[in-house]
Amino acid sequence: MARRSDHSREELREMTLTAAENIVVEQGYEGLSARKVATAIGYTVGTLYLVFENLDDLILHINARTLDRLHARMTESQANSGDAVDYLLQLGEIYIRFANDDPHRWAMVFEHRFSEDRVVPAWYQEKIARMFAMVEVGLEPLAKNRPQQEVTQAARALWGGVHGICILALTDNLGIVGVDSVQDLTQSLISNYLKGFTSHSSVQ
Amino acid sequence: MARRSDHSREELREMTLTAAENIVVEQGYEGLSARKVATAIGYTVGTLYLVFENLDDLILHINARTLDRLHARMTESQANSGDAVDYLLQLGEIYIRFANDDPHRWAMVFEHRFSEDRVVPAWYQEKIARMFAMVEVGLEPLAKNRPQQEVTQAARALWGGVHGICILALTDNLGIVGVDSVQDLTQSLISNYLKGFTSHSSVQ
DNA sequence: CCTTATAAATGAACAACGTTCAATTTATGT
């Protein structure tokens, strides 16, 4: 049935995603444009819209890949656990390193705001939630006889915190330089928080 | 010497800033455009560029105002201190409330990325640093015989953390609803971190 | 009171943007 297909729809999708990712990596999220991507894959603007609903849709799928890579990194360290505190410190280290190694793609995940009429699909939100779930699992050994609700909240607070240090550092709003300083701050936040969390009678 | 001035340069600056702020408050940062602002003050596009270098410059000055308001709120609670932990908890509460009451202006401060050829002026960076300095002061009673360097780092870690919870919550990435939940998370982060910080032998 | 100088304000122009969709191109089945 198919006529004239230099590439299949799926190939086209893949090419588009890869080309777009390269642009983001090299020029940052602001450098991304429909025409640039089209040129990069040897097609014209209109073609993009046969494969993605619009730019937001393209960005959503790039972000999904980024979140998948981040998740993969975070699960890698799961094996050599042992101490629960060490494990969470490791997760923090990985998170910061990931953001620092690939700041543009990471930034697009957390700085791009989707047009409000576009509903972010559940499978996408799940990829974010997954990260917090990992932290929650990491916290569990330290919260043996506490209600799950408390652990969930702790994971959000702790990882929200790690994220905040990360984003402020990347945008030069912490007055520090170098990855190492960010890592130090993160380790300080995590270890102090956990010290407080494990000492009895937490607030709330 | 002056001919034809419906408004003085200073009046024009003020009108422009106020009109632009209103647009941001109502429509968010993405809704801001040079022509909209110009129309709102009854002038045409070109006039804006007699008063501000470009849109980034305008945004910078709006952000400066926002940071000044935030700073004012944070200093208000300084008087009734007493307990150092309470004071920091108060600061956190104020920060979250501020961001929640005025999400669009707050977001513009921390989400807008200035064109990289524009150097953010020192007086602007100072307004950000001022916030961390307040936290640092708040931490000092809890870090009596610790090197200042450590207190500075702790302020960055702690407030970076508060900021992270705030931004993730506002962008619906924490899976929570309502201001109260954000406040709870923030209080949890602060109180647990401080418990760890004050218990002896911190990491780093 | 008219002319002139000059500052203030304009708005057309440019390049780039996201998005659409009638028109064109090309490979396939007959």
Added chain:
DNA sequence: ACATAAATTGAACGTTGTTCATTTATAAGG
């Protein structure tokens, strides 16, 4: 070879930030 239909195009539209020659209005000088 021809008709069919999917694949691809690219001109068009409305928007954006920014510039700057041109126009407009005012205050001063004669």
